[in-house]
Amino acid sequence: MELHQLEYFVAVAEEASFTRAAARVHVAQPGVSAQVRRLESELGQRLLDRSGRTVRLTETGTAVLPFARAALDAVTNARLAVDELAGLVRGQVTIGMVSGCALPVMAELLAGFHKQYPGVAISLTEDNSDRLTEMLGDGRLDLALIGAAGEPANGMDTAVLIDEELVAAIAPGHPLTGSKTIAITALRDEPLVSLPRGTGVRAALDAACAAAGFVPRIVFEASALPMVVTLAAQGLGLAVVPESVATMPLAQAAPVIVPITPETRSRLELAWPEAPSANPAARVLIQQARALGSPGRPAS
Numbered sequence: 001m002e003l004h005q006l007e008y009f010v011a012v013a014e015e016a017s018f019t020r021a022a023a024r025v026h027v028a029q030p031g032v033s034a035q036v037r038r039l040e041s042e043l044g045q046r047l048l049d050r051s052g053r054t055v056r057l058t059e060t061g062t063a064v065l066p067f068a069r070a071a072l073d074a075v076t077n078a079r080l081a082v083d084e085l086a087g088l089v090r091g092q093v094t095i096g097m098v099s100g101c102a103l104p105v106m107a108e109l110l111a112g113f114h115k116q117y118p119g120v121a122i123s124l125t126e127d128n129s130d131r132l133t134e135m136l137g138d139g140r141l142d143l144a145l146i147g148a149a150g151e152p153a154n155g156m157d158t159a160v161l162i163d164e165e166l167v168a169a170i171a172p173g174h175p176l177t178g179s180k181t182i183a184i185t186a187l188r189d190e191p192l193v194s195l196p197r198g199t200g201v202r203a204a205l206d207a208a209c210a211a212a213g214f215v216p217r218i219v220f221e222a223s224a225l226p227m228v229v230t231l232a233a234q235g236l237g238l239a240v241v242p243e244s245v246a247t248m249p250l251a252q253a254a255p256v257i258v259p260i261t262p263e264t265r266s267r268l269e270l271a272w273p274e275a276p277s278a279n280p281a282a283r284v285l286i287q288q289a290r291a292l293g294s295p296g297r298p299a300s
Contacts (some may be wrong), residue, residue, distance in 0.1 A: 091281030095146030128198030147200020
């Protein structure tokens with residue numbers, strides 16, 4: 001008894017036709033018929049009744065069919081187990097990171113994964129959040145660290161790592177430095193320094209300004225948040241940045257930090273496609289990433 005004989009028998013039983021079964025298993029019909037006859041000869045019983053317009057199971061065939069299916073399922077599962085192991089020994093994962101973001105927890109995630117599965121190659125790429133989300137959607141990335149401000153993209157699952165308030169970073173001496181808070185409307189005519197479009201912080205800024213009825217006047221863009229803060233500290237414009245970045249020590253004069261009303265927030269989160277990955281190594285990495293943060297959701 002051979003596996004392909006069981007496969008052909010199951011196909012004929014389910015299709016009730018040798019012709020359709022042959023098309024399903026991509027074998028010529030005479031070959032399917034011959035192999036099923038050999039199976040019947042070995043078992044000493046007819047499995048199929050060929051006397052009618054459609055092929056039907058005999059009583060013996062009805063009894064044998066569940067065992068044939070179970071045998072084929074066992075072989076499939078064995079192959080899957082081998083593929084899973086091979087994927088974790090010789091696999092590859094492709095990771096995206098928002099440009100200029102050196103988040104320690106991300107490095108710790110990748111280091112821990114590499115220690116556990118040293119044979120899996122890890123490929124890293126940097127880009128803005130919109131581009132990384134696009135690459136996740138079309139399968140070029142398995143996992144990405146992105147900035148976000150609203151709902152997770154359709155078809156994506158996320159784990160929030162950081163959810164924090166945005167504040168204004170202002171050069172010393174600016175008239176607004178004496179304010180306890182700055183209304184978002186006060187930024188209407190102010191020159192602003194910002195990250196480029198496609199980043200979570202910029203999306204949050206644009207959305208807050210749009211809600212207040214204006215478009216922000218961006219005079220400088222920089223791809224890294226520390227540079228945005230440095231430019232603001234030098235008086236080139238106000239910056240709207242996460243509070244943790246705004247209070248980082250700078251080599252030169254530090255900006256004055258003032259809260260913004262109404263509160264505006266942005267997030268850093270790990271994102272991956274909602275549909276289960278066919279890549280065993282990616283599935284394990286995503287499982288580890290999921291445990292790092294809270295489920296993705298818009299900041300309240």
